[in-house]
Amino acid sequence: MARLSPENVAIATDTIARYPRRRSALIPLCHLAQEQDGYLTEDAMEHIAELVGMTPAEVLGTASFYEMFKLDPVGDYVVNVCTNISCLLMGGEELLHDLERKLGIKAGSTTPDGRFTLEDVECIAACTEAPCLQVNYRYFHRVTHGEVSQLIDDLRAGNRDDVPRHGVLSRVRQVLPENRAGSVAPEVGVEPVWLSRNRTEDEEGAAR
Amino acid sequence: MSDADGRREIPRILSSRWDRKDGYTLDGYRATGGYQGLRAALRMTPAKVAEEVTTATLLGRGGAGFPAGVKWGFCPPGVFPRYVVVNGDESEPGTYKDRIIMESDPHLLIEGTLIACYAIGASQAFLYVRGEMALAQERIAQALNDAYDAGFIGRNILDSDFSVDVILHWGAGAYIVGEETALIESLEGNRGMPRLKPPYFPAAKGLYMQPTVVNNVETLANLPWIVSNSGQAFADLGAERSRGTRLFAVSGHVENPGVFEVEFGTTTFRELLYSDAYAGGIRHGYDLKAFIPGGASAPWFFQEHLDLPLETNVVGAAGSMLGSGAIVVMDETTDAVKAAWRIVRFFARESCGKCTPCREGTSWLEKILRRMLDGAGRPEDLDKLLDICDNISPAITWPPRQTTICPLGPSAVSPIASAIVRFQDEFRAYCGGGEVTVAIGGKAYVPAPTATPTVGAPT
Numbered sequence: 252m253a254r255l256s257p258e259n260v261a262i263a264t265d266t267i268a269r270y271p272r273r274r275s276a277l278i279p280l281c282h283l284a285q286e287q288d289g290y291l292t293e294d295a296m297e298h299i300a301e302l303v304g305m306t307p308a309e310v311l312g313t314a315s316f317y318e319m320f321k322l323d324p325v326g327d328y329v330v331n332v333c334t335n336i337s338c339l340l341m342g343g344e345e346l347l348h349d350l351e352r353k354l355g356i357k358a359g360s361t362t363p364d365g366r367f368t369l370e371d372v373e374c375i376a377a378c379t380e381a382p383c384l385q386v387n388y389r390y391f392h393r394v395t396h397g398e399v400s401q402l403i404d405d406l407r408a409g410n411r412d413d414v415p416r417h418g419v420l421s422r423v424r425q426v427l428p429e430n431r432a433g434s435v436a437p438e439v440g441v442e443p444v445w446l447s448r449n450r451t452e453d454e455e456g457a458a459r
Numbered sequence: 460m461s462d463a464d465g466r467r468e469i470p471r472i473l474s475s476r477w478d479r480k481d482g483y484t485l486d487g488y489r490a491t492g493g494y495q496g497l498r499a500a501l502r503m504t505p506a507k508v509a510e511e512v513t514t515a516t517l518l519g520r521g522g523a524g525f526p527a528g529v530k531w532g533f534c535p536p537g538v539f540p541r542y543v544v545v546n547g548d549e550s551e552p553g554t555y556k557d558r559i560i561m562e563s564d565p566h567l568l569i570e571g572t573l574i575a576c577y578a579i580g581a582s583q584a585f586l587y588v589r590g591e592m593a594l595a596q597e598r599i600a601q602a603l604n605d606a607y608d609a610g611f612i613g614r615n616i617l618d619s620d621f622s623v624d625v626i627l628h629w630g631a632g633a634y635i636v637g638e639e640t641a642l643i644e645s646l647e648g649n650r651g652m653p654r655l656k657p658p659y660f661p662a663a664k665g666l667y668m669q670p671t672v673v674n675n676v677e678t679l680a681n682l683p684w685i686v687s688n689s690g691q692a693f694a695d696l697g698a699e700r701s702r703g704t705r706l707f708a709v710s711g712h713v714e715n716p717g718v719f720e721v722e723f724g725t726t727t728f729r730e731l732l733y734s735d736a737y738a739g740g741i742r743h744g745y746d747l748k749a750f751i752p753g754g755a756s757a758p759w760f761f762q763e764h765l766d767l768p769l770e771t772n773v774v775g776a777a778g779s780m781l782g783s784g785a786i787v788v789m790d791e792t793t794d795a796v797k798a799a800w801r802i803v804r805f806f807a808r809e810s811c812g813k814c815t816p817c818r819e820g821t822s823w824l825e826k827i828l829r830r831m832l833d834g835a836g837r838p839e840d841l842d843k844l845l846d847i848c849d850n851i852s853p854a855i856t857w858p859p860r861q862t863t864i865c866p867l868g869p870s871a872v873s874p875i876a877s878a879i880v881r882f883q884d885e886f887r888a889y890c891g892g893g894e895v896t897v898a899i900g901g902k903a904y905v906p907a908p909t910a911t912p913t914v915g916a917p918t
Binding site: 269270271272274275276278279281282303305312313314316317318319331336337339373374376377379380381387388389420421422423424425426427428430431432433434435437439440442443444445446448449450 | 504505506537538539540549550551552553554555557558577580581582583589590591592593594596597600601603604607608610613614615619620621622623624626627628629630631632633634645646647648649650651652667668669708709710711712716717718751755785787788789793797798801802805808809811
């Protein structure tokens, strides 16, 4: 239930400056808010709207289109099991059912203690490594019955440092240094120098 | 040079660093020839770089297979700024190759992106990575930071007058954003819905309505090699329209699922599926039932298609497509109805809802197939399914006709229509009988299990 922290506002301001149009930063900022709070709160969406110059309704309009933005609290660990075609053929549904039994919930819900959310998801691009799943968007390939049970136990016991809490995606941020070229707004209709110089050379070449 | 099977050895244009522990670092990349393509490009004029790519006949590797050089050429002359957008939103079911490039060789993608920017005159590039791929985002963020520090990106790259920014952007879970105009909408901060056409190509009007080249990750990853070795060297590999090498992900019921870089246009499905060098045959000695040659959107292929080469035109003439290089193998134990339902469920869930035939049609297809699987099929269901298909994609032809802005709707139609026709008895068993009376227009859907398609037939 929070607006972006001062630290995150600084990151947001830096992110917005990377784009020729402020609202292009909308999805990265929604991820930033989700990283802060674990899900996308109304307060954060209002704050983002102020930062990118949109209405809160427009922010919600965009955010609600995308699967990854959670508008309600989710578990510390969101377990996404792929059941699409390649995984289906290799036991993805059985893997999902195993997890339903292990966690005592149906796909699409969260355990009462708020630790785990289980989702039945579409293809996550690990088809040759089926059946596969993700926990907070970290991949687990060719998962077996025994492994998945152990994984849940380890997560519950806090023994998996490789899986950050929900909302954290890349743990490395792009840093634009002093030598950045700079955003080019659509209004700036100037031909880049390396093109105009070479165009002249080409044309002269053609003329010769 | 040739290997034991008599097949000539091919260069590993895309996968050479996958086995290297440090292949994703700047040091590892530079130690293996990295950024030499960019240096070579900067010694040429931008027009010459574009010419090499056109000579290479580099077909887009995202799904549509449109020649990259031709696409670049659609940028209207004299209109600036231009943008490059990298499509890393890999999510077509069965497809797994762009993520490997982004995770294992991010600098290759960055170098390819820089070469494209130089060639078309783009001053800013956006690298759109699928939201769910956290590791790819980490690797690319680190690679970009390192490349900026080393002077490969930014102002006056390698002391030339070429200056460009490459910005890492990431999505938030939506298959439809792989469609290039939807990708641009998403990058503008909107719901990822495809734009009305015309204009057909973002190269004319794309990001912020400016000329924008949208290229797939694998497509761009070929550029450093093409520029270093010449477009002709690339075109010397492969056959017909399909040149160079290409990544194919073979998944499903095979002994050795994997992502393989093979010569495009000459390798056959049989080699890829059965050779020990690749997928190693159907698992546990079962028989092949069907395979999807190019991702969930592609009509299914069967035994009789095994000897076709992985060549764009040949596969197109045989009634399907190589799409995104995703081959999904189903053995004889597969329930065709279940498989068809799962693919349709995907399209029903991922339909953006903009066009009625797709939004309503895919949902109804999913509901009917689900009801059949739940034991409540009706004899009229077969006809009803095909009637809905016909409403989304009139006459159910190949290539499909559209009643929609983008190809997502027809993508749900082609695979299930091919399954219904080929495995009619299985569908009938779920429906308590039933007949197909809806006319199906595409020759691909006439079942002919004994006929061998002609290889290399003109289209």
